[in-house]
Amino acid sequence: MSEEKTVCAYCGDVIEGEGIRRGPRVYCCEACVFEGSRSVDCAGRSDASQASLKEEMEYRANPPIS
């Protein structure tokens, strides 16, 4: 009963399997990666800012329509 569980760095859900690793953090899905990396980018500028900007531009160019 001492198995270590990984939780999403953004929403806090328990991650089954490997999850999505981004630097020191692990997320449960792409949406959490996007939101998590964006908030990190606002708080403390990291070398991920360029990738995060590119992701945001792609997100704006292709808004999720369901």
Ligand SMILES: [Zn+2]
């Ligand atoms: Zn999540």
